Amino acid sequence: MLSDDLTRAESQITRHPDYPEPGVVFRDITPLLADGTSLRAVTDAMYRPFAGGFDIVAGVEARGFLLAGTIASLAGTGVLPIRKAGKLPDPAASIEYTLEYGSARIEAPGVLFPGARVLVVDDILATGGTLAASQQLVRELGGELVGTTVILELDGLGGRETVGDHVHSVFTAALS
Ligand SMILES: O=P(O)(O)OC[C@H]1O[C@H](OP(=O)(O)OP(=O)(O)O)[C@H](O)[C@@H]1O
C-alpha cells in the first residue's frame, strides 16, 4: 500500500493527450518535482530496494538527471550523466535507440571504475528503448548494472520485457 505522500505524488502526474504527437498520452512529472515532499517520497521509494548496493547513479538526460542527482545525494554516491549526443567532448560509448515518440542517440563519459555497481534511473518507462540503451551503455563502460528504477511504468508498450524483470517502478499506469 502506498503512503499518503506517495498517493499525493502519483496524483500530481498529469496526462496530456496527443502530445508531443497525435496518439501519445504524455505524462508530465513537473508538478511532482516542484513539491519537495513528493520529490523526497518518490526518490526515496525509487532507490530503497537497491540501498547499499550501488556505487553510482546513472541518469538519462534530461528528466533522469533531476532524479539521479537527488538519489545520489540521498545515498551519498556520485552521478553518471548519460547525455544526448553531441554534448560530451570525448564520449567513451554511444548508442542510437528509439523511444515512444522518435529516436535519439545517447553517450556517456568514461568515468566508471571497472566493476562499478550502477543504478540506472529515469522518470518514465514507456517502450523501454531509452533504458535498454542506457543499460547497454553502462555495460560498455565496464560497469555492473545492479538495477533500473523509474517513477512511472506505462503498461502496454512492452517496456518491462525490453528492459528486464529487475526494473523497479514506483507507480504503474495504463497506456491511455
Ligand atoms: O521508454 P521510452 O519509450 O524510451 O521513453 C522514455 C523516455 O522518454 C522520455 O525522454 P525524452 O527523450 O523525451 O527526453 P527528456 O527527458 O529530455 O524530455 C523519458 O524521460 C524517458 O527517458
Ligand SMILES: Nc1ncnc2[nH]cnc12
Ligand atoms: N507517454 C510519455 N509521457 C512522458 N514521457 C514519455 N516518454 C516516452 N513516452 C512518454
